[in-house]
Amino acid sequence: MSHRDNTVGADSFGVFSxxxxxxxxxxxxxxxxxxxxxxxxxxxxxxxxxxxxxxDPGGDGPVNPDAHRLPDLLSISVGTWQPDEPxxxxxxxxxxxxxxxxxxxxxxxxxxxxxxxxxFTKVDSKFDYDPFEFGPHPVFGYIEFDVDRNVxxxxxxxxxxxxxxxxxxxxxxxxGLPANLPRALYDRFAxxxxxxxxxxxxxxxxxxxxxxxxxxxxxKNYRNHIEVKKVGxxxxxxxxxxxxxxxxxxxHRAHG
Numbered sequence: 001m002s003h004r005d006n007t008v009g010a011d012s013f014g015v016f017s018x019x020x021x022x023x024x025x026x027x028x029x030x031x032x033x034x035x036x037x038x039x040x041x042x043x044x045x046x047x048x049x050x051x052x053x054x055x056d057p058g059g060d061g062p063v064n065p066d067a068h069r070l071p072d073l074l075s076i077s078v079g080t081w082q083p084d085e086p087x088x089x090x091x092x093x094x095x096x097x098x099x100x101x102x103x104x105x106x107x108x109x110x111x112x113x114x115x116x117x118x119x120f121t122k123v124d125s126k127f128d129y130d131p132f133e134f135g136p137h138p139v140f141g142y143i144e145f146d147v148d149r150n151v152x153x154x155x156x157x158x159x160x161x162x163x164x165x166x167x168x169x170x171x172x173x174x175x176g177l178p179a180n181l182p183r184a185l186y187d188r189f190a191x192x193x194x195x196x197x198x199x200x201x202x203x204x205x206x207x208x209x210x211x212x213x214x215x216x217x218x219x220k221n222y223r224n225h226i227e228v229k230k231v232g233x234x235x236x237x238x239x240x241x242x243x244x245x246x247x248x249x250x251x252h253r254a255h256g
Contacts, residue, residue, distance in 0.1 A: 039096035040079020069137040072112040081106035116238035124220040144211040151210030157256030222248030
């Protein structure tokens with residue numbers, strides 16, 4: 001894993017390293033199943049297809065596309081990782097191995113361009129709003145994993161975790177519904193604000209995404225510890241060629 005090739009890595013202990021290319025994003029979603037004969041899978045996304053969808057009245061909110069780089073997700077790699085030293089300093093030194101003796105989950109997100117970790121947003125309601133704490137191009141959101149490829153198992157039940165900013169809550173806002181998804185999911189996307197009625201047993205079933213767990217990219221999840229391995233001119237801003245490691249609670253099991 002290298003910060004020079006715009007890769008972000010995550011292991012099962014919730015350590016993120018080389019955040020050269022995190023982006024401003026609301027929700028990322030990937031339906032990922034068993035790797036089959038491969039040690040890992042790569043899910044690719046078309047380059048140059050990002051755009052902003054404003055919801056702030058009058059379009060005068062804090063996000064300016066001219067000043068804040070939009071996300072351009074290029075790929076997600078996910079699989080079984082075997083660190084050379086599982087208890088060592090750098091778990092990213094190792095190799096993909098689905099038959100690993102001491103397996104780690106590894107997820108690499110690859111984006112285009114220089115981006116940075118997120119500051120506190122309104123989702124982090126107990127903290128002061130400061131999304132650009134570490135630079136003008138932050139990322140926040142979710143990467144949802146449907147491990148068993150069954151959309152009827154897993155999801156966010158009850159009133160939990162703000163479904164209006166999750167995959168089924170925002171997907172239709174991009175002008176249509178995503179392609180190549182299980183048929184059952186198409187009836188669960190929110191098509192207007194009336195979908196968020198705080199009940200999980202009424203149509204549309206926006207909380208029943210089928211996810212078993214997710215990675216949550218929010219400042220509150222690493223508020224206790226940031227280790228700067230290589231620093232630029234401003235130690236509080238993430239700039240080109242820097243390496244930061246963020247320790248926190250990233251990997252969440254679904255509630256439903």
